[in-house]
Amino acid sequence: MQHIIYLVPVMAIIGLLYTYVKFKWVARQDAGTPRMKEISNYISVGAMAFLKAEWKILGYFVVVVGILLAVLAQTNPHSHWMISVAFVIGAVLSALAGYIGMRSATLSNVRTAHAARTSLKKALNVSFGGGAVMGVGVAGMAVLGLGGLYILLKAYFAPDAALNSHEMIQTIEVLTGFSLGAESIALFARVGGGIYTKAADVGADLVGKVEAGIPEDDPRNPATIADNVGDNVGDVAGMGADLFGSYVATVLATIVLGQQINVIGSPDALGGFSPLYYLCL
Secondary structure (H helix, E strand, O other): OHHHHHHHHHHHHHHHHHHHHHHHHHHOOOOOHHHHHHHHHHHHHHHHHHHHHHHHHHHHHHHHHHHHHHHHHOOOOOOOOOHHHHHHHHHHHHHHHHHHHHHHHHHHHHHHHHOOOOOHHHHHHHHHHHHHHHHHHHHHHHHHHHHHHHHHHHHHOOOOOOOOOOOHHHHHHHHHHHHHHHHHHHHHHHHHHHHHHHHHHHHHHHHHHOHHHHHHHHOOOOOHOOOOOHHHHHHHHHHHHHHHHHHHHHHHHHHHHHOOOOOOOOOOOOOHHHHHHHOOO
């Protein structure tokens, strides 16, 4: 029974394997005419260009905040400098969650549009398949990152400690850095991605309409590309990171709650860890 916690990363790996299989299935679908592929490529390249520029700036932020956390942790008897490591891991996985969602979206969008030309059922299958890649991928990485990090930190700080011991409090304190890193990336990815890409969308749309007289969503209007880039970066990549951060924060809250629960006078087959493991699973 003591090894039941290892089911958490196992379930996460199964979810990520499903994500990979579903992603490959979406990629094999027909992307349509050469013109559809050309426009889809413009959107994908634009979204990746913005994401790389954003990650470059966020990389400096993560390094600086990680160093500050390591320094400030020395003043807290319940913390440890490894909170900065947890922070960096959370930030990286949050960014990766957004990237996976965006890659899936840029692939499935054009394939859904092409499938809709012949069959509504096929279009729904492709669109739900693309959404499942992001949904299951975000949950899988969150569970793997948080569950795996908890197992490693407990083995390092509190291998044989009781639930209410100082070592367990320190373990959970360090684990909070993972959630902080995830939420930090989600903040910039969701808000920053939405603001800057929507600004490009509005600017190009106004120029196209006012100066060139091109209708909105016309293929000749560059705002069409900017609009779709904004949707992928802000509403997909940003939302993926946001969902990852929210999921991690919720699970971590249950871990903290489980650590504070004292089951008095009740049998516990997990050495006092039943409330924590129950809430995690």
